[in-house]
Amino acid sequence: MSTAGRVPATALPAALREPDRPVSPGWVARLSLNLVGMWIAWYAPLQVLLGLHAAALAPEGKELVFGVATAVGGLCSLVANPLVGALSDRTTSRWGRRVPWIVGGSLLAAAGFVLLSVASTVALYVAGWCVVQIGLNTMLGALTAFLPDQVPAVQRATVGGVVAMATTVGILAGTGLAAAFGTGRPTLAYLACAAVMLLCTVPHMARSGDARLPVQWRPAGGLRVILRGYWISPRRHPDFAWAWLSRLLINFGNGAGAVYLLFYLQDGVGYPDPAGGVLVLTTIYAALVVATAVLGGRLSDRTGRRRVFVVWSGTGIAAALFALGFQTWTAAVVGACLLGVSFGVYTSVDLALVTEVLPAAADRAKDLGIVTVTSTLAGVLTPLFAALLVTGPGGYPALYVGSGLLALAGAAAVTRIRGVR
Template structure:
């Protein structure tokens, strides 16, 4: 097994594994293992969200299925906002001989799979809520630890391409999770298959993680007040981190507005005969263009050693896609918009992730701080449906919806110029 090499930085003594800056490129095998584990995480998230929870809500409460689905997924989203930075902070403080991240990846996968099995036998709203909240907590613990392995082990000059593969795992995991949930036949079988996918896809990473143990002598002392206060990253002391958070929030808000209400857009504005099938086609097109663009542009970003120009271009492209949907409410316009949105968001996912890893305040709290960044991914998914519904019903319809999405994307791309420490 290859041992990663490190150089010292301001977060720890020179050459100290785990806290110092990695300098040796990671191999393709490690990238593949992390990508597979990411596939498992995202399949665990989106198989239930996109298919199984809705079907189960209809079985458990056929007269109130929309309310039950919203209740379960809403409470799960609230858990995810807290769980990601929380478990990230706990992994930062872990001194297991297997490494800081492996125990949380293993525990997250096993508890997440167990929670999905609880959902497989859930026959009441209360058990659905319990099972899904537990699944969200466990899978977010796993995701927080996995994400932190990139700044732990990947040198800056390779983070664009690795960020691209992280984005590929997210996109393919969503599609694969929906496929597994749909094709297995029945809610119970879907949950069992999804639980198995989470565990099986994580095994290769667990067997050869390259995770570096943190010496016990460097474990931070436990002080609850300081631990809680650590989740607030001062914009005054760390302005680049604050700008990275805000720009990520804005672009993800624009993307969420552009994608979450597609069914109603196709039904009401486009007049599509089968909006459900239309959403599936647009989702596949969107995913294909994300996968096609993310690794290529991430690698290009690494070669040029520049991030901001790619993030700016990605925001402008996603804004253009939203304007296409606003100005051309036709099936052809929707297809073009899905292609353009996929390209723009694919570039954004890989390069902005690399940028975020370069503005983290301290190496000792990488997972916690990336968890705070990940809140900027989760919050737009909570706000977008309500903001979108308000725009559609009270502020100009779908034109205002997609114009707002375009403005959010463009504003997010422009404000990235305020980040000073990254080229």
């Protein structure tokens, strides 16, 4: 039974102690490679392969088939991430708390890709993607816990910036990998995703430094206790609640602003080559995220401040979305620049801020899983929110103003956090 809350910090086992030794560049590089492989496996299907596969299975109903697969996969994400986090927090294997779940998750995701590669019916297609999502969320829940487990607070935003870069690189590389296999049913592309993900996982698992949790320190309780732990009282942990709400609102606003970008350029801006325009704006955005993520994190670590960077970047995201409401190509480019700079800083510093308001060291992975749910919720709900605004009398200006207001509310929520500077 865990007694972490009732003993001096010096008496805690290494797995539950607050880290104070800086992690090495090699460790950060191995973690980043692991994340890049995971995001390649996540976004190559989501951006390209699942759509191609749906078109091959049901040419007349590809949108519905794709929508069902991604929606059911999203529900799997909502359940898997915090559940695996809670189980990871209770793992006492000799390989540590996180490594077994990352290895197991990668093998499960690989099995899902094999299933997708042979899926000739809609049912197998949906089932395969669900298995992949459960596997990848198992990996994600354990990988994100490495930050509060091993990275000291004074280094956390810098490492968070590298993590943000890895995410962007993984998304771009995943899209490139999918495109390299051309059109048609993507059998080989699915297998390539599995192979890349597994290869990128090996170096970090071999030298992760994951500390073992002694059996006597394992949190007490079974499934009922784990399920009760999904509720974290805002009254008892107000800083965590405000951080959760802030992340939900900013992700919601950012996602709603991006979901109809192709149609915005085509119908709102009247850009002659909307697909090419999306590529230009995405490239600008991604380049600036990569350029600013580590810089923003390093500045936050040097000054010891988190809230001001999250407020500034959240406000910048809102300004970028407001700019898109003008419906001109110039405004779209300005918006992409602002969004790239702001989101790069936001992703690095907000991750560090969240790790500093977690309620208990014994529940780090579970609590981070609850935070990650905000991204999944935003992904599931924003298409509906965006569709309601776009099809209403306000059209695209209403969508981008509404999205900007959500991001602004998310930035304001951070100011209510008291336990972090």
